[in-house]
Amino acid sequence: MEFFNKTGKVALGSRLRMLTEKITEDAAQIYRLYNVDMQPKWFPVFYVLSVGEEKTITAIAKEIGHSHPSVSKIIGEMKKKGLVTEKKDKADGRRNMVSLTKKGLEINTRIQDQLTDVNTAIEAISAQTTHDLWKAMEEWEYLLEQQSLLSRVVEAHKKREAGNVVIVDYQPKYKSAFKALNEEWIARWFKMEAADHKSLDHPEENILKKGGHILVALYNDEPVGVCALIKMDDPDYDYEMAKMAVSPKAQGKSIGFLLGQAIIAKATSLGARNIYLESNTILKPAISLYNKLGFKKVTGRATPYERCNIQMELPLPV
Amino acid sequence: MEFFNKTGKVALGSRLRMLTEKITEDAAQIYRLYNVDMQPKWFPVFYVLSVGEEKTITAIAKEIGHSHPSVSKIIGEMKKKGLVTEKKDKADGRRNMVSLTKKGLEINTRIQDQLTDVNTAIEAISAQTTHDLWKAMEEWEYLLEQQSLLSRVVEAHKKREAGNVVIVDYQPKYKSAFKALNEEWIARWFKMEAADHKSLDHPEENILKKGGHILVALYNDEPVGVCALIKMDDPDYDYEMAKMAVSPKAQGKSIGFLLGQAIIAKATSLGARNIYLESNTILKPAISLYNKLGFKKVTGRATPYERCNIQMELPLPV
DNA sequence: TATATTTGTGTAACTGGTTACGTAATTTAT
């Protein structure tokens, strides 16, 4: 199909569907050719029964990877043709035990030649290709089981969006954003405390002039995330990471992660030995972000914030 | 799927279907994720319209490889969502000219990011495989266009069946089969002539003792085909190939071809310079078989058979 | 110029699968 060269691989599904259709179409004719009164769609069911054992509907469904109603329907059709029999399991009244009839088993022997012929034909085609369709499908099945296409697309999306985010140093014009973004989440989860007002209303005086830094994440030139690195007056810790806030509207762009990385880089460039932070365990995404950034829990420090119930630190390489 | 390792490639269709389904399922969710009010199945139609041109239903169907009713339905659905408009072609009243509306074009621009993300995700998967699914599909499409799976299976069938056929020299126990097989087709198409009775009733006297040969094709030890090589008393020709008959029940096993080849080999081993034959053009499969064996038409020889209206010869390498 | 054929389209019915739902039998938990 010329068409698929234009669309590119986004039309993978469509292309697969068409190839599928072409092949199953021929399959039906092949059964007719060999004078076997069977439909291609019965094949998987027929195959698992061909060893002669009784099986339940759901067991068959699971084995061939169909839904159970699909198997149920197929069994109904095969029964009408006299290929299978059903009988209730005495031990378990829910189970419907299905097995091939004598006629079914007879068809099974007759069908063998057909199967070898089809196999030879398919192998002959495969031999003419440089790319192995069968193995490629196996690989795709495996990879999609590891991680769905959907979640891979989400990942690609995030990565691309993250590329549109730039982290810049604080400027006076971001003052209102710095306050607003923080107030948004603090008010939502807790209540504003005195220490909050102090640093949010006057960041220049209370953070920057004291040797701290503020970074701003811009998305389309719009400030959507902020984070501060506050100089600490403490023998154990050099800097505190605090006042991190990301707009809920800008979620899914890894902005928190990017800000965190930038803050760590900033601290490192300032020669810090470590970074300290305070948070609350009800902020689950935040805690997991801190973990991802490498912070580890520590205990036993005093804090001016009521909402703090967890403290973490990140030692930096010297 | 474990299952497919057991069935082997005969379940190629089933396996393709399942992979298709898994992928299109995710596709639907991806549209939802990007907040695009579109269905995956619309994509091919949407794509061909996205350049902005008006197109007819059938033109779209042809381009994307669907049936026209499929496109007709999709257009109906897209129209309901306000993505396309239809308008009758003034020049040709049958044509229904379809194009994207402003809303459709707007979605087209919005969708671009999604397409790149999907593409990145698919490319990322491809990069992890050692067998290229996309290219493999392309090869299969090409090869199936050259020759359908069905006809390839027929070929494999023939080849296998031909392997079960053995060509042996005449023995007295095949006398009745030699007559019966020939009588069957002669009576069907023409009527038995005096010369027929002579050679069919007494093959030993009239063919073998005069320096001729008879070969018999056995399928499961059953004689299903015969052919005679009759010594000619003629300055131009050494042998005549005649009395070739194959049971209709044993068709599709290339028995005629195998008999013909064996007869040619026999003549060659006898040092013949050429082989001559007589036939009738209403026996189309026979004539095409003779052509396949290398016989060429000749003209202007007398013949004792009323039914003969074509004569052929095959020069043999010296 | 009249008639036959081809072309463009829509509708209906089918196909091979699915999910949703209901029900009965069995198993688990309290």
Added chain:
DNA sequence: ATAAATTACGTAACCAGTTACACAAATATA
């Protein structure tokens, strides 16, 4: 021992495609 959860299965409705058919418009042919 009873209630709750799980399991096996069938039925119904849906979905994304198909083929079959009908019909009108356009084109080719006699």
